[in-house]
Amino acid sequence: MxxxxxxxxxxxxxxxxxxxxxxxxxxxxxxxxxxxxxxxxxxxxxxxxxxxxxxxxxxxxxxxxxxxxxxxxxxxxxxxxxxxxxxxxxxxxxxGIIAEKDIYEFHRQMLLSLKRHGRVSEFELILAYKTKKGHFFEDITLGLQMLTKKKMKLKPARLKERKKIRAFFEKCPL
Ligand code: SF4
Ligand code: SF4
Structure with a gap:
């Protein structure tokens, strides 16, 4: 430093x-x-x-x-x-010293999903995180079980007033 x-x-x-x-x-x-x-x-x-x-x-x-x-x-x-x-x-x-890059990436993808929809889409978060980390097929069985049991939705729920959420991100860019 x-x-x-x-x-x-x-x-x-x-x-x-x-x-x-x-x-x-x-x-x-x-x-x-x-x-x-x-x-x-x-x-x-x-x-x-x-x-x-x-x-x-x-x-x-x-x-x-x-x-x-x-x-x-x-x-x-x-x-x-x-x-x-x-x-x-x-x-x-x-x-630029990030000791736990996977945790950082998970946080980042979660905030990006929040910025897009006004709330976090679990499916989008997991998909983006796994793709980014190159572990696409890891936990796929668990993911399918969650989808079939409706514990995770394919379509993101979007907040009506997501402009207000985006305004936060303008002040604090990722
Ligand atoms: S609880 Fe932890 S932070 Fe608080 S005085 Fe004790 S050691 Fe320090
Ligand atoms: S906030 Fe919770 S997890 Fe973090 S250091 Fe304190 S007790 Fe531990």
């Missing part, structure tokens, strides 16, 4: 209260995703306190976090870890 990029990032992340983290690990103890993380939530807070930003941006943990808020509810200092994870993901995309 360049000095300028680090400075901008520090300004953005400084508004979050990670400096008050006590390393008590309560967040980690309640997090449902720790088994998939390289750095645990409390360790990520420590990395930020040490200004090891690049290491934090390179971590898989920021992509594995599902934003469930369990950590924030349990944290004695009320630190908003999911928001910090959001900032880290945005920054990782900006500087």
């Amino acid at each position: 360049t000095k300028n990029a680090i400075k901008n990032f520090m300004e953005k992340i400084a508004e979050r209260d990670f400096s008050f983290c006590l390393t008590c690990q309560t967040c980690t103890n309640g997090c449902p995703c720790v088994s998939l993380m390289d750095y645990l939530p409390h360790q990520l807070m420590r990395l930020l306190q040490w200004e090891e930003f690049e290491e934090a941006l390179k971590s898989k943990a920021i992509w594995v976090c599902v934003g469930c808020n369990a950590c924030t509810h349990a944290c004695p200092m009320g630190i908003e870890i999911p928001e910090i994870m959001d900032i880290l993901r945005q920054e990782a995309i900006k500087v």
